[in-house]
Amino acid sequence: MEYNISYLLKNDGIKCSCKKQHFAQVSDVIIESGAVKSLPGLIKKYGGSKAFVLADENTLKAGTAAIEEIRRTGIAHTLYCFGSEPLEPDERAVGCAVMHYDLSCDIIVGIGSGVINDIGKIIAALTGHKYIIVATAPSMDGYASATSSMARDGLKVSLPSKCPDAVCADLDILCNAPMRMLCAGVGDMIAKYISICEWRLAQIIVGEYYCETVAKIIREALDKCVKSAAGLTKRDPLAVKAVMEGMVISGIAANYAGISRPASGVEHYFSHVWDMRGLEFHTPVDLHGIQCAVATLLAIKLYDYVRTIKPDRQKALDYVKNFSFEDYCGFLRDNMGFGAESMIQGEYKEHKYDVEKHRLRLDVIINNWDNICQIIDEELPEYDSVKDLLQSIGAPISPTEFGISREEIQNAFVITKDIRDKYVVSRLLWDLGELDNAKQIL
Numbered sequence: 001m002e003y004n005i006s007y008l009l010k011n012d013g014i015k016c017s018c019k020k021q022h023f024a025q026v027s028d029v030i031i032e033s034g035a036v037k038s039l040p041g042l043i044k045k046y047g048g049s050k051a052f053v054l055a056d057e058n059t060l061k062a063g064t065a066a067i068e069e070i071r072r073t074g075i076a077h078t079l080y081c082f083g084s085e086p087l088e089p090d091e092r093a094v095g096c097a098v099m100h101y102d103l104s105c106d107i108i109v110g111i112g113s114g115v116i117n118d119i120g121k122i123i124a125a126l127t128g129h130k131y132i133i134v135a136t137a138p139s140m141d142g143y144a145s146a147t148s149s150m151a152r153d154g155l156k157v158s159l160p161s162k163c164p165d166a167v168c169a170d171l172d173i174l175c176n177a178p179m180r181m182l183c184a185g186v187g188d189m190i191a192k193y194i195s196i197c198e199w200r201l202a203q204i205i206v207g208e209y210y211c212e213t214v215a216k217i218i219r220e221a222l223d224k225c226v227k228s229a230a231g232l233t234k235r236d237p238l239a240v241k242a243v244m245e246g247m248v249i250s251g252i253a254a255n256y257a258g259i260s261r262p263a264s265g266v267e268h269y270f271s272h273v274w275d276m277r278g279l280e281f282h283t284p285v286d287l288h289g290i291q292c293a294v295a296t297l298l299a300i301k302l303y304d305y306v307r308t309i310k311p312d313r314q315k316a317l318d319y320v321k322n323f324s325f326e327d328y329c330g331f332l333r334d335n336m337g338f339g340a341e342s343m344i345q346g347e348y349k350e351h352k353y354d355v356e357k358h359r360l361r362l363d364v365i366i367n368n369w370d371n372i373c374q375i376i377d378e379e380l381p382e383y384d385s386v387k388d389l390l391q392s393i394g395a396p397i398s399p400t401e402f403g404i405s406r407e408e409i410q411n412a413f414v415i416t417k418d419i420r421d422k423y424v425v426s427r428l429l430w431d432l433g434e435l436d437n438a439k440q441i442l
């Protein structure tokens with residue numbers, strides 16, 4: 001492996017041809033069998049004399065070895081444990097953790113995965129203390145990132161928080177994670193096919209910063225994860241390790257680039273739409289990585305459609321001329337409720353639907369069409385190979401399997417344009433006047 005984690009964590013960073021000096025925010029990553037034995041040493045290394053340990057009943061059970069190690073070595077600590085019901089990453093959860101916080105603690109230790117880690121990162125940011133996460137599942141790529149994916153005021157937001165100083169990932173724990181969470185990790189990883197492809201397209205179409213080294217780092221981790229995925233059903237430690245490494249490397253790659261582009265694209269926006277609708281209308285949701293997995297297949301389908309298009313300038317101009325933002329706001333409000341308002345405000349800042357801005361982008365798209373198709377060819381795998389991979393590990397291949405209707409899939413696709421100010425496939429299809437046709441293939 002050209003880019004192993006210890007190389008990526010170099011203190012002095014990596015001087016890159018993109019003119020940036022790339023730095024990782026996480027300092028220690030231990031992914032091995034028996035990794036929890038390092039936990040007391042890590043707590044001492046980061047100057048902790050008393051640890052505030054955050055977990056929920058499920059993660060505490062999964063990570064028993066971690067809390068036992070803390071007790072065995074006599075490290076002073078206060079444990080706050082949420083119940084066993086699914087934990088929403090919202091005001092209530094953060095409030096509970098804060099109200100049980102022990103002011104005599106000087107280091108935060110999370111034992112868990114997505115939600116516990118997101119809350120731990122917030123507590124660490126608020127207290128200014130060092131933060132160690134003991135991973136209980138390789139289910140999402142937030143381990144090495146400095147943001148927390150939260151629900152605030154009923155809206156899904158990515159809050160600036162604190163990147164863990166150390167990730168302690170014990171394969172003895174991770175290999176016993178629920179199979180759905182192992183599948184979710186694979187889902188959050190295969191999403192990177194789309195994210196890298198869209199990052200390159202955004203560089204061409206809207207002139208975004210792009211770094212080939214960062215893309216290579218992701219491709220390598222993704223490749224390793226996909227090649228070993230068959231071992232997941234047998235809980236093969238090497239396969240589980242490849243997923244966990246992929247999750248950590250994705251976070252580091254986002255640190256390196258200073259943006260989320262290396263780790264998320266339109267498939268993540270599908271997932272955000274379903275999460276936001278779940279908060280607002282109590283529609284079905286699944287694990288982040290599972291939603292990303294099925295949305296990756298949807299995105300590959302959409303890019304396969306893009307490849308069949310011969311751009312028609314007049315058709316695109318007419319489509320945009322007939323587009324009514326006012327009508328579209330109604331559609332957004334119907335489908336996203338309160339969440340629509342931030343998207344509408346986003347457009348007032350961004351003006352992506354502006355006719356003149358569209359015309360400029362369309363020129364670039366038409367002039368670079370061969371290049372755009374070539375990038376899609378280079379970056380994206382065959383639809384069937386990804387479908388077979390997901391089926392082989394027992395992961396869903398369609399959102400209908402967790403209760404999302406075809407109409408909801410199509411509507412989510414249209415709304416992915418507005419989730420963030422990022423150029424993704426739904427924007428490309430809108431620019432080409434092909435959005436409504438593309439919707440029909442989903």
Ligand SMILES: [Zn+2]
Pocket residue numbers: 016017018019020022211212213214
């Ligand atoms: Zn670079």
Ligand SMILES: [Zn+2]
Pocket residue numbers: 140141188263264268288292
């Ligand atoms: Zn993700």
